[in-house]
Amino acid sequence: MINVSTAVPNDNLIVERQSSILVKGRQRKNQLKCDAESIAGCVSQRACVYCGARVVLNPVTDAIHLVHGPIGCASYTWDIRGSLSSGSELYRNSFSTDLKENDVIFGGEKKLARAIDELVEKYKAELVFVYSTCVVGVIGDDLEAVCKAAAQKHGIQVIPVQSSGFIGNKSAGYRAACDALLRLIEPPGGPRPLNNGRLVKSVNYLGDFNLAGEAWIIKDYLKRIGVEVNVVFTGDSNYRDLKKAPEASLNIMQCAGSMAYLARRMEVLYGIPSMRISFLGLEDTAASLRRIAAFFDDPEMMRRAEELIEQETAAVRPEIERYREKLSGKKAAIYVGGGFKAISLIKQFREIGIDVVMVGTQTGREEEYQTLHDISDDGTVILDDANPSELERFMIEQGAHLLVGGVKERPLAYKLGVAFIDHNHDRKHPLSGYVGAVNFAREVYSTVCSPVWKYARDVGGGLYAAGNKALPER
Amino acid sequence: MPRETKHYRNVNENPCNMCMPMGGILPFKGIEDAMVIIHGSQGCSTYMRRHIAEHYNEPIDVGSSSLNEKGTIYGGSQNLFQALDNIRKVYKPRLIGILTSCLAETIGEDVEGIARDYLKQRGLDDFPLVAVSTPGYGGTHSEGYWLAVKKTVVALARPTEKHDGINVIVPNLSPADIREIKRILELMDIKYTLLPDISETLDRPIARPYTKIPPGGTKVEAIRRMPGAAATIQFGITVEENVSPGRYLQSQFGVPLYNLPVPMGVEATDMFVGLLAGLAGGSVPKTLELERGRLLDCMVDSHKYNAQGRGAVFGDPELVYAVVRTCAENGLYPAVVATGSGNTGLEDLLEPVLADCPGEVRFHNETDFAQIRTTCRETGVNIAIGHSDGKYLTEKEGIPLARMGFPIHDRVGGQRLLSVGYTGTTMFLDRITNTLLEYKHKNYRAAMYRKFYRNTGIEERGHTSLMGQAFGSEECPQLIPVLRGELR
Structure with missing residues (x-):
């Protein structure tokens, strides 16, 4: 058996990391270790449970998002995401109980109760999410009890989110967020399947956070083919709309990493089937619209879907073709949060003539890595929970011209002379649907073909003089 | 100077500060071949890396001990x-800083003890491992910064032969500022050890080959020799004694300490340059005199514009002090002086500086942006000076923000902002003045129209197009103060 240490030997590679990296075509399938805890000292790019929970819940616009803990957790997550709202702006605040040493020693429950009182009084919200942090998990504040008492006192919903950082990784945070959402949508008297009175041709749209209005774009497409979006989880959502979630006839799911659990539970509790879709890239967008129309088994809807696909594709195709001509043959590296996004990106890169030579995720799951493996070209490096050192190494070895990633990865790519696409939650332009496909192609073109690399790549320092092939050829 | 101080409450609404370990990371980024690890759950290091990377636009590698449930229970x-093994393997550092998180502190980790055991077990007696206790609930990033600098000095400084160099200990300034301080030291022919030196490491030129730890930073050997220096200059007048590295060098090794304000503005830069001239026994070079003259010229040119400013200054205490003092030198007085730190010395320190301030000044310690916003509104602030979270004041109250300090996330170039020395102060004041001018030019036509024309009851004809444009205030929050008639 060939293992990674012989496939990709390197002095710097940490032994425990070897099982999380493979090269397609050089190893058997299913060897990739994923969904495991990060190894100490590896400089993982992952965040924590709280991060996962906050990402998913924060777009709920009219909720008070209160972090129970010391100040840092609230400080680093204040209005850093690009989720847009058509209504309340309350979610753009970051509230914290700002625990100090004495609170840690004597407990923070009373302070939390007072904080909720103060905020509810000031902002008149119907919904409060209380996030627990590492400290709270250790000192044992009874979040459930405080939230329950506050809910009764104010006649609103106060939902604890069990997101202490050390209880798992970011995926555990997604699950904590989904649990909070399940509590929110549960009707009085408990969950029950709605066989009668279910809305027809109405879907919940899961896993879109309305970054730069992406959920609005997709809502418009669906409306045009005759499907109403009941509520989006969680982009531009609010308390009242989320409450209606059990009435939809289908859950469509974009970000599966964060929402698969919620979808499964809603199927069990409310009898709502779910379908994975993706609105990243022309191919996936068209396929998703067709699958939704097929689900409703409505010839008129199918006709309208075809019409929309034809119209929208025709409108963007020429511009995308122009970029494709310039980009053909370039190589991309992908390092993103979830597996489903990575899969979509590989397809989307193909649409603009780019080969993916490295692909990795922070929290991808086994079946997603299986798919990544299936659709990747031979020689592609596939890795889970990578670190800067590995990203640096494989971008260089694989000759990537471009990296897709988030804020932390950007400066590394730039320093290495590699172009960069921001596919994180703080971006300010949509990458979904047809308009997003053009934006994506344009962004890739603007960075890969920028004149800056003429100057910034071939700098002094002896690299080329020494004949060192440490940088990709261009 | 009438003044008022408000204190902290049950809930922090939109933080004005970060946590201790965040501040502790930065000094280790300014030490040659150093790496840093946060002992805690994985998220702390990642959030902080992201926060720092977005400001400096540099790769920021910080290790984590990735504490999980088991580690939390059993230690x-x-x-x-x-974590130490892996960091040493991949980065091959010559010094490692270990910062604790809330989690590690709450479960009672003795990180200094663990560090000692590690060195013993690995047979690394001479390896500098600097453990710093930085619980997130123990203070802000400002205190974390100073404590990390002090602990580094404590860990490395040993009795050493006297030499004629001086120690220069700096707060969290931009890499451009550090370069300027070094330039002044070199112009004055001073031998120095500057700690921590992020001038190259966090503003790294594109160069090949890429190294995992950026070149530059204070040399470990130089830190070891700090006790032999002729003097320490520390830009840290707001720094509390117990975390003051300069004070430690003075009390332990008898190195005379000159604790100065950040050399910003005429007086503080004069103090720095004058002290250097005194220490070196030389005169001030012509270049610096010319720069000083240009600064004075800049100030005269813009003093009347500055007089129209009513400021809100917020951020790290040390920087807040320097900015308030610099602005006051040219007639721009603050209405709000705010910091997330519990540092209460600011008020007393600024009293002489603000002796001639005609208006009320409100001080907020341990504050948040909800409070700063309210006070800005009440006091008619028309310019905010501080880090980029102040964009909230622009969005909500239409107050323009001159960005300064750390972090700056919504603009590029935070690492290149120059504000110290005579030249830096000139550039800083120009930024401030231009922010005020831009605000004025954007608003004065509409303001005057509203105040002197519309109020007369004369029909508004002929101005409708202008008003339609200018008073689309929903989309133009800058006009909100104008509409309230608050334009000065």
Whole structure:
């Protein structure tokens, strides 16, 4: 058996990391270790449970998002995401109980109760999410009890989110967020399947956070083919709309990493089937619209879907073709949060003539890595929970011209002379649907073909003089 | 100067500060071949890396001991051992800083003890491992910064032969500022050890080959020799004694300490340059005199514009002090002086500086942006000076923000902002003045129209197009103060 240490030997590679990296075509399938805890000292790019929970819940616009803990957790997550709202702006605040040493020693429950009182009084919200942090998990504040008492006192919903950082990784945070959402949508008297009175041709749209209005774009497409979006989880959502979630006839799911659990539970509790879709890239967008129309088994809807696909594709195709001509043959590296996004990106890169030579995720799951493996070209490096050192190494070895990633990865790519696409939650332009496909192609073109690399790549320092092939050829 | 101080409450609404370990990371980024590990759950290091990377636009690698449930219950020393092993393997550092998180402190980790055990077990007696206790609930990033600098000095400084160099200890300034301080030292022919030196490491030129730890930073050997220096200059007048590295060098090794304000503005830069001239026994070079003259010229040119400013200054205490003092030198007085730190010395320190301030000044310690916003509104602030979270004041109250300090996330170039020395102060004041001018030019036509024309009851004809444009205030929050008639 060939293992990674012989496939990709390197002095710097940490032994425990070897099982999380493979090269397609050089190893058997299913060897990739994923969904495991990060190894100490590896400089993982992952965040924590709280991060996962906050990402998913924060777009709920009219909720008070209160972090129970010391100040840092609230400080680093204040209005850093690009989720847009058509209504309340309350979610753009970051509230914290700002625990100090004495609170840690004597407990923070009373302070939390007072904080909720103060905020509810000031902002008149119907919904409060209380996030627990590492400290709270250790000192044992009874979040459930405080939230329950506050809910009764104010006649609103106060939902604890069990997101202490050390209880798992970011995926555990997604699950904590989904649990909070399940509590929110549960009707009085408990969950029950709605066989009668279910809305027809109405879907919940899961896993879109309305970054730069992406959920609005997709809502418009669906409306045009005759499907109403009941509520989006969680982009531009609010308390009242989320409450209606059990009435939809289908859950469509974009970000599966964060929402698969919620979808499964809603199927069990409310009898709502779910379908994975993706609105990243022309191919996936068209396929998703067709699958939704097929689900409703409505010839008129199918006709309208075809019409929309034809119209929208025709409108963007020429511009995308122009970029494709310039980009053909370039190589991309992908390092993103979830597996489903990575899969979509590989397809989307193909649409603009780019080969993916490295692909990795922070929290991808086994079946997603299986798919990544299936659709990747031979020689592609596939890795889970990578670190800067590995990203640096494989971008260089694989000759990537471009990296897709988030804020932390950007400066590394730039320093290495590699172009960069921001596919994180703080971006300010949509990458979904047809308009997003053009934006994506344009962004890739603007960075890969920028004149800056003429100057910034071939700098002094002896690299080329020494004949060192440490940088990709261009 | 009438003044008022408000204190902290049950809930922090939109923080004005970060946590201790965040501040502790930065000094280790300014030490040659150093790496840093946060002993805690994985998220701390990642959030902080993101926060720092977005400001400096540099790769920021910080290790984590990735504490999990097991480590939390049974102790995290194994995790920290593994983290140290892996960091040493991949980065080959010559110094490692270990910062604790809330989690590590709450479960009672003795990180100094773990560090000692590690060195012993690995047979690394001479390896500098600097453990710093930085619980997130123990203070702000400002205190974390100073404590990390002090602990580094404590860990490395040893009795050493006297030499004629001086120590220069700096707060969290931009890499451009550090370069300017070094330039002044070199112009004055001073031998120095500047700690921590992020001038190259966090503003790294594109160069090949890429190294995992950026070149530059204070040399470990130079830190070891700090006790032999002729003097220490520390830009840290707001720094409390117990975390003051300069005070430690003075009390332990008898190195005379000159604790100065950040050299910003005429007086503080004069103090710095004058002290250097005194220490070196030389005169001030012509270049610096010319720069000083240009600064004075800049100030005269813009003093009347500055007089129209009513400021809100917020951020790290040390920088807040320097900015308030610099602005006051040219007639721009603050209405709000705010910091997330519990540092209460600011008020007393600024009293002489603001002796001639005609208006009320409100001080907020341990504050948040909800409070700063309210006070800005009440006091008619028309310019905010501080880090980029102040964009909230622009969005909500239409107050323009001159960005300064750390972090700056919504603009590029935070690492290149120059504000110290005569030249830096000139550039800083120009930024401030231009922010005020831009605000004025954007608003004065509409303001005057509203105040002197519309109020007369004369029909508004002929101005409708202008008003339609200018008073689309929903989309133009800058006009909100104008509409309230608050334009000065």
